[in-house]
Amino acid sequence: MKRIIIISLIVFFRVNGFGQFLDNRSSFYLGYETGLNLGNELFNNQGTLAPSFYSNFNSICGINIKGILKLSDHISTGLSTSFLYNSGWSSENYSSYLNSNEMSFSLKPVIQYHTIFNNGGIYNRLKLYGELSPIIGYTMASLANSNFDVISAPDLNSQLLKSNNIFYGISLGGGAEFKLSNSFGMFANLSIQETFVESPIFIDNRMTALTLSIGTVISLSKGKRFNY
C-alpha cells in the first residue's frame, strides 16, 4: 500500500505540478498541536533541587488557530492562539506531581518570512516559512496531591492544589504549507518555545517545549495583484 501511495503522489505532482496556485492575502490555519517538553527532570533553583513540573509531562496536545495577513511578497504577520493540555507527569525518582495536569492558553503575534509561490513545479504549491513571535499566555496548573503543608491556615491547603498564572516568552518556528487548491491546503509547523512563569505550587519557573502542529489552511482573500 505504501508503494501505491508513493506512486499516486508522484502521478499527482507530475500531472498537477504545473498548475498555478496563487498566494492569498489572508489565510487561516487550524491545526492539531502536539509536542515534547524539553528540560531536565530536576530543576535547580539557587541550589535547591526539585522535580521539574513542566519538563516531566509526557503528553502535550491541543489545538492551534492562526490568522495570517500577507504584507509583502515574503513577509506576513498575524496572530496565533494555542490551547494546550499537559498530562502524564512521570519521573524516575519522584512522585511529587503524579496525576497532575496543566492547561494553557497562549497568544502569539506572529511575524512570518516565507517563500513565494513559483510559476510552476512543486514550489507552486509548497510554501516554506519561518516565524518568530513573542508569547503571552495563561496557565492553569492542577496538582493531584499537595506538596506543601500550610500550618497557619489549614483551610488554604486545598487551594494550593491549583494555580493560575500568566506566562510570557518567545517562540521560534518554521513550517511548510502545501496547497491542494487556491483556497485550501495543509500545513505542518514545528516550533520551539521558551516561556517563563512564577507559581506558588511548583519550583520551576521556565517551560521549554517543542511543538508540532498539523492541520488545514483556509485562504480567504486573494491578492489583487496576483497577475503582475
Add this chain to the structure above:
Amino acid sequence: MRYLHSILFLVVFSSLAMAKGKYDETVFPTESKFIYDACLSKNGKVIICTDNTGLKVFSVENKMLLGNFTGGHKDKVLCVALSPDSTMVASGSSDSTVVIWDFNTHTIIQRITFAMGKITSIKFSPDNRFILFGCSNSPAYLYNIKEQKKINEFTDQQLDVTSVAFSYDGSLIAIAGGDKIIRLYNTADFQLKSVLKGHTDWIRSICFYNFGQNLISCGDDKKIIQWNLSKLDYKKTNTHKNWVLCADIENSSVNKSNMYVFGTMSGSIKIDYGFGYYEAKLYFPINKVLILPNKFGVIEIAVTTLGSGLMSISATNMKMAI
C-alpha cells in the same frame, strides 16, 4: 485480489488528477505556461502573445511560430498591442518600460521609460499615432509615437490601472482599474467626459464594441456589465461565480444581442451567443480571451492562461448550456 483495492485507488486517483484539459484545445508552442496578454491582427490570421520577457507571433490557422521579439525588456511582459495598420507592436512590462517594435523586422523603434509602475495595459489609437498605457501605480499615459513625447498623464485613478481602451473613432479614451470606476475622457481636450459606476470591486477588463456605442466591462465583483454609452447606463449585467478577469465581444448592430466570451480566475470560460452558452473549464486563471474570426460558422476563441499557456478552443468542443 490482494492488490485490487490499491490498483483501483491508483486508477481513480490518477484519472482525477488528469481530469482537466478535455476540450481538445490546441496549445501554441510558447516557452512559458504563463501568458499574460495576446492580441490579434485585424484580419485575425496572426496572434501575438507575451512570452516571458519577449513576444511571440503565431499563425492562428496552423499554430506555427512566425516571429520572435526579444531583447526589449528585462522583466516579464504583461501586455501587448498591435497597431491597426499592423506595422507596429507595443509591449509593456513589469520592468516599467514600454517598447514599440517594428512588426515586420522585429526591431525596436522606441523604448519609453518614464513610467514608474508596472505596465498593465496598452492600446494603439485607431489612427496609429498614439499609444495609451496604464500602470500599476495608478496613472495612465497618452504618448505620441512620431513626436516621441508624452501628450497627457491621466491621474484621476485612485488605484492600479488594469485596462485601457480607445473608442473606434479614437474620440474617447476609457480607463479602468482598482478604484471600481470606468472613466471616459475626450481625446480632443483630455477632459473627463463621464464616469461609469456599477462595479463594486476591481475592474479587470474593458472593451468598446458596436463601433463605440457600447462598452463591456468585467471585474472581481464577478459581474460583466454591458454599458450603453449614450445613456451612461447598463444595457445588460451578468454575474458569474468567480472573478471575471477578461471579456471579449463581437461587433454588431446596436439592437442585436452581441456574442461575448469571458474568462474567470478559476479557469471557467463561457461564450454567451444569445440563445445559450458554451462552457469550458481549464483550472487556470484566464487572463485574456479573444474571439477568433468565424470560419464556417464555428465559434473559436483564443485563451491566455496563467499556467497552461496560449490555446485556441472551438465551441464544438465545449459543453453546451441554456
